[in-house]
Amino acid sequence: NAGVTQTPKFQVLKTGQSMTLQCAQDMNHEYMSWYRQDPGMGLRLIHYSVGAGITDQGEVPNGYNVSRSTTEDFPLRLLSAAPSQTSVYFCASSSPYEQYFGPGTRLTVT
Amino acid sequence: SQELEQSPQSLIVQEGKNLTINCTSSKTLYGLYWYKQKYGEGLIFLMMLQKGGEEKSHEKITAKLDEKKQQSSLHITASQPSHAGIYLCGAEAGGTASKLTFGTGTRLQVTL
Numbered sequence: 001n002a003g004v005t006q007t008p009k010f011q012v013l014k015t016g017q018s019m020t021l022q023c024a025q026d027m028n029h030e031y032m033s034w035y036r037q038d039p040g041m042g043l044r045l046i047h048y049s050v051g052a053g054i055t056d057q058g059e060v061p062n063g064y065n066v067s068r069s070t071t072e073d074f075p076l077r078l079l080s081a082a083p084s085q086t087s088v089y090f091c092a093s094s095s096p097y098e099q100y101f102g103p104g105t106r107l108t109v110t
Numbered sequence: 111s112q113e114l115e116q117s118p119q120s121l122i123v124q125e126g127k128n129l130t131i132n133c134t135s136s137k138t139l140y141g142l143y144w145y146k147q148k149y150g151e152g153l154i155f156l157m158m159l160q161k162g163g164e165e166k167s168h169e170k171i172t173a174k175l176d177e178k179k180q181q182s183s184l185h186i187t188a189s190q191p192s193h194a195g196i197y198l199c200g201a202e203a204g205g206t207a208s209k210l211t212f213g214t215g216t217r218l219q220v221t222l
Contacts, residue, residue, distance in 0.1 A: 031208035035212075040214070043198070043200070048208040048209055050208055090152060092208075094207035097158050097160065098207070100155055101145075101153040
């Protein structure tokens, strides 16, 4: 039982490049979410999903896309990376009474 | 939108001392989550409180939910160096665990 896994752990992108952050969970949770964590700003919700095929925007969705084709996977796509997207990204998986986070991806956009 | 304020922002305690961290919400609390984060690492789920007056414990950490005050408190008894880290509270926005609003955290240092 690995819980929530994220890849890669570290990534450096140049402005304008695109990439996908991977997230997978093996707890059969319906709910999954993506957050970004920035100094002084705390954790902010980017996108979330309440089940396969269902996604919605969070607080800071601009510049990011998500899809949920399976219960296990919830990838986050950066369409055209900008320096403002330099952050630590966390994926989370939830049941109604608990939410578990992955180890995070540290992204730097130059 | 809901805002969570944590106090204090940082705390230094001597090993063996007790401490309390508070999390106050600008709106009614329906579900309150507590996490611990070590620098550069992910968030470790500690516990979730749902009902007013509810109290839960995880090892030497106890959390309570005061529905009327829209506040939760996290109490650590006989602190140890292993308790050091950043404690974060998160509240359900819209009644679902998939959407949490977080406080900015309380940084705890435990000295020998």
